[in-house]
Amino acid sequence: MTAVTVRDLADSPLLRHSTRLGDDRGLAAEVSNVVLAELGQAFPEAAPGTVVVLALQRHQSVDAAVDVTLRRARSWSVPAVVLAGATVLPLATRRLAARLALPVFVVAADVSTLSLMAELRDLVHAPDLHESTLLLGLADELTAVRGLDDLVEALRHQHDGGAVAVVTADGRVHGDLGDLTIERVTDVRSTRTVLAQGRVYLVHPLVTHGDAGGWIVLETAHGTARQLDRCRRLAALAAGPALGTVAREMVRRERHARERARVLAEVLHAPEQVGPDLAAAAADAGLALAGWHVGIHLRAPTSRLSGPLLADLESAVQREVPEIGPFVDRTDGWAAWLSQDAMPDPGRIRDFTGAVVRALGAATSQSLGDQISLGVGAPGRDAAGIALTLAQARQAALVASTSAPDDKVRVRVVQDLGASRLLLGWYGSGAFRDLADEMLVPLTALGDPDLVTTLAAYLDRACSASHTARYLGIHRNTVNQRISKAERVLSVSLTDPDTRLALQLALRAHRTPATTSD
């Protein structure tokens, strides 16, 4: 039920036969309350949206105080005034009502002011009664809610506005967000309205200990103040149960993730000695140990690859490759593997890799940019094979992370690594990294990352200024200037092949993360 407007009052049997002063302006204004006032007195409770019924005594119809009251009503955003007991009003009063664009209803003296007030209040407060019914209905339904989908359904029953959704802190959307993007929802820290494509949404964060554990999103049909108020109340009522459900689901998912990581760690610790208990625990955690496996390893900065995005990536990959197991937390990323009975041939691995890259590419948001690196291991059999393929995948991911960011997802398959594997072990070693850092100190001390990037790109492109300029999207002269500066700072000449080789290796080592192992 929508809010009552002045037009509704005008069309009601109560005022239909009254005389209305002014034109049609102001009829769309919302009415939230009705108060009775006497001439010359301040209106009690005259908040915006309050219609004032002015009870006039005999002869007060011609009193200038009526005009003064109308002017005051307009300045207090009163949507309409009802003059009860009025006789014929002076022309001045009628002209003033038109001038102020204030609907003024003149009700004859034979209508009892008391019954007029009672009926007007019933009419104006009908939406409040409706809203109370909705809130009671929601409170009733919330007692039977088992999950967020149930909660969304309960809200949808009692909300007559449009889209309803609950967004969890890990980025899962239950229900329909309408035209809103998830980023615009998760930005909200206190209850407020958000506009999208001309529609108004109320976003209510589920705050616990100062952090948002989720958000309730309700679309309002017209975005009027009364509808927003109603949405606020619905959201506030649902917030408690929603927060409880969100917290329960988060705890459950977290527990599962830890359990998977623990089981995998045990398997990798002694892959040749997987007993029946560990096998059963792995099966419970959704990890397949038997058969042939092709492992993948995903690297991304932890700060960027947050819970919501990881969940998106996992579900996207699982949609593309249903045979793949769940993602498992590792110290420097996330691992998963494809399992099948027969040994996968190179074509199958290629298809699998392609499918994973496609899924990751589609699910990776712009904010993550080119920072995802994927490594794919060689096939391995049973638990020992899992250890092998995951180790290879991890190494491949490391190599991928050091390569030039040509695509959204940087990918390396272990078989394709070739000389990179040899070099990786070398420039990933601590001794060489120290040497490389020492060699580059004059350059890094300048605090100019562009210089380092340009030099690395220049060396990776066979010292071609044109290719480097195209790759970096800058002018060729800029590349030359930066290279000259780098030579000057490092006190070297790039015409010397040994210097070029040493610098290229040093730069690779510089941008390669230190090798770690579980």
Added chain:
Amino acid sequence: MVHTTWQCILPGMRTLDVEDVPALTAGAAMLGSGGGGTPALAGPLLERAMREHGPLRLLAPSECDGDVVLAGAVGSPTVMLERLPSGPEFGRAVDHLAERGAPVGGVVTLEIGGVNGLFGALAALTSGRPLLDADGMGRAFPRLEQCLLHGLVTAEPAVLALPGDGLVTIEGVDNRALPDVVRSLLPVLGGWAAVALYRAPASLVRERCAAGSVSRALSIGEALLRRERGELGDSATLEVMDATAPFAGTVLDVRRESGTSPAGVVTLQDEGDPLRTIRVDFSHDYVSAVVDGVRWWSAPDVVCLVDARSWSPVPVTDVAAGQRLRLLCLPAAQALRDRPTGRDLASYGYVPDDEPQKLPA
């Protein structure tokens, strides 16, 4: 509108003669606020009396000792147009009251606005006493109890004198009942009568009545006459009158209520902004001016509608649709602002504002 205290401008005793009558007439009409009768009716009587008795002595209230009385006319100004005054009845009323007690050293005009503004002078002249530069109401008010001395001294004995012969003396009636007694006698006496009442020490008049009001009427009237002769511009005239006149317009409607007060509403369309409405409420006189729902002036300030061209006051009885009028407002005398009770909107039966109006810039 900035109210300024209007000062008695008399440097000392002066006289009024025939040449001063037109200015006094015009000034009294303006201070009548659209009521109080037609001063032009009394102008010829005053001029004739001046020719017979010589110039009228005008004293500042501080220059008079002993007792004074308030004099003028009570009753219907409309009836007065048919049952004309003759002049001597005003002096007889004062003389008769003077015989009852201490000697009376001067006469004070009952009200400076309207026809009484001249009848006070006529009473002084025909009784052979000086006129004090003060009045009992500061403008025109419709009821005796709105006199500034009401409640400070006893109004009785009061003497009513008829044109021709006949005197009625009212004694032993308290202030509350006296106005009703006078009102009840008036139909028997022919609708109006000259009156002398409120015998009071001159010192009390000096302190509590509207001092300098005769001079004020003269100065307002003189400014209006000079404007009419083309000697003064509009703004200079307003400055001399201490008046404000920001609105002018055409009368769209005059709504007259019969029976009880308030009596009616004049609706004008502003000539500058046709959508703006100027509303002037009137009883026996103009009571308040409301512009688009904002109260600009109200009693006891003087609200006056004047002809847009000549600036001659249009009384409430003559205002009619189609007239082009200017709204002209003068601040109330200081004595009225000091003691507003009984002389504000409520005294006319209007609902006063619960909070002060903010005048538009």
